[in-house]
Amino acid sequence: MKYRIGVDIGGTTIKAGLVDEQFRIVERMAIPTLSEEGADDGVRVANGIVKLVRDLCAKKGVPEDSLEGVGVCCPGSVDAERGVIVYANNIDMHNVPLRELVKEQTGYTVGIGNDADVAAYGEYVAGSAAGCRSALMITLGTGLGGGFVYDGKIYSGWNSRGGEFGHTVIEVDGAHCTCGRNGCWEAYSSATGLIRMTKEAMQGDASTGMWELVGGDIEKVDGKTAFDAMAKGDRSAARVVNLYIKYLACGLANFINVLHPEKICLGGGVSHSGDALLIPLREETYKSVYGGADGKTTQIVRATLGNDAGIIGAAML
Ligand SMILES: [Zn+2]
Incomplete structure (x- = not known):
């Protein structure tokens, strides 16, 4: 061995x-x-x-x-x-x-790479995109990380300065992003973006069940709050989730239209919401795929390696 x-x-x-x-x-x-x-x-x-x-x-x-x-x-x-x-x-x-x-x-021999790129490589070699020729991994965590692998190689641009999928604008003059721009995909589709939208909805609706889930303390809101309340039938929470999915789908469709990878693998905390996220997300994304979606359109799946994607991807560098 x-x-x-x-x-x-x-x-x-x-x-x-x-x-x-x-x-x-x-x-x-x-x-x-x-x-x-x-x-x-x-x-x-x-x-x-x-x-x-x-x-x-x-x-x-x-x-x-x-x-x-x-x-x-x-x-x-x-x-x-x-x-x-x-x-x-x-x-x-x-x-x-x-x-x-x-x-x-x-x-x-020592290989080195950016963590988002390397996690994508791990999924490509050994996880949800194994066997694909091209794959894009998007990690929905505190930030929004992305990595693109094609023909067995991580593509991150000249001098490895590219691959900043999260820092593409989906809302001109929109929410401020940590990178200095406004309206970046990351500002809406990261867990941080979801938490911000959840808090905004709660501040506008004193009767939403989301308050109960966080024991009345808005600082306890996390990336699951809206999904959990939606599962209990809360309408404000459902609106938050729908809005979140709309932004996430907008970015995914953009990158499908640019790269059309065989698979997009979604990782990070928000992806743990599973089908409550994935099923409507696929529907919303495919509406915006150029030329319409069919059996030859990018598949959107959950990443399978979890936190191990970095270690496994790094080992395979
Ligand atoms: Zn940004």
Whole structure:
């Protein structure tokens, strides 16, 4: 059996997994990112990764020289070709040549990529888009991440600066986005966008059942509040969900019309609402597909790897 190691760097923890040839994570470990210790020139994170690699091999009894390679994914702007983390705000790294730093200490081939791209790659290789030639993954979390894979390769543009699917405007002069623009898809279709719309609806309707779900505390609203209240027949909640689906479908149809991938895989917290989201979402999206939707139109499915997509995708880099 041959193994690879995938590493997923987050704001609070660095997670790593030993991945076998069937794309299963057979052993996992995590260490704190220690971002509270301030800016990292890469040495701290690189040393952490090297330790994780050694410990994982030791724990599973895998000889270190039989590892096929190590892959790393990280949020922010990552130049995959040069192996450099250009900018990652939540772990305070700037122009860190992480690939070289890890390679120097371990001798392994090291792949590196942006976390949204790498999660898409994981789904493409081993998850909901396995067997497809092209796939777009959209992650509906605090932000809205996107990754596009075609012919086995992540496409993220020149110098890896593209793939910012969430930062495309779907409402001119619309809601303010964290990137500085107004009306971005992310501002509407991320969990954060859904929470904002849920709160707005609650503020305009004192009798909606959504208040009861959060115990009267609007700060307890999350990405499930509207879906849960809708399931109980609440009309304000149903309006929120419909509006959310309308925006999400608008963006999906835009990217279907541009890329027409074989599959769009939806991940992230909001995707856990399952069919209550997916069934009306497909209907709404297909209305806007150029030339009409038929059996040869992009399929919209739920991602299947969950939080493991990053580790598995990174291992396969
Ligand atoms: Zn934006």
